[in-house]
């Protein structure tokens with residue numbers, strides 16, 4: 001059985017941008033950092049705010065509620081008040097499509 005996944009067109013995610021997709025009824029923020037793709041849970045670990053509206057600053061997503069930032073490459077918080085990491089997801093590219101898989105990347 002295939003793993004749960006979501007898809008979006010590569011064209012919808014230029015470098016420096018983030019898009020929200022739904023995967024298993026959970027929001028996932030898919031990010032393009034200089035042509036590399038990353039995905040983390042689209043919920044701030046401080047108080048559950050969506051992270052995607054804050055946009056990317058380099059490799060960091062910025063929470064608009066209280067200013068926490070997360071490194072989308074690792075899911076780790078990089079400024080307070082958040083202290084817990086966001087869950088990561090695997091992103092694979094197949095042609096013009098990005099596939100976001102409900103699997104923690106093994107890197």
Ligand code: FES
Nearest residue numbers: 044046047063066
């Ligand atoms: S909810 Fe994100 S910093 Fe508070």
